[in-house]
Amino acid sequence: MSRTVVSKRSSWPRWARRGLMENIATALIAVGFLMLFQPFALSLYSYSFVTMLAGTATFIIVSKFPE
Template sequence: MQEEKSLMRKIFRRVYWENLSTILILIGVFMLLQPFAMWMFTYSFIVILVGTIGFIITSHFPD
């Protein structure tokens, strides 16, 4: 039981998931500001929203 808890603590570390959420937000902002593809502009808000929600959730993970 202790090994499972330790494994879960290793997987759900705040640093990794917050960085991933931040990168997702930055990708969404890039998609919003690029002038090349309309499909990227169309999905940019969803990507930013998912990144923001992910950041809020992961800010409650243990250090």
């Protein structure tokens, strides 16, 4: 007895799928973390929270995307 698996084709573009976008959001969180703990520029420190917040919000939204 043979089973055939039908793959459902997503209408989402390849760049908007979960894998790539989750990696970008994770990188954005990491950049915000590095900006928070660097001792050189006050402007980077000032925008670190906003950067981490944007990365976290992006990750939450992207986690609902199809694979």
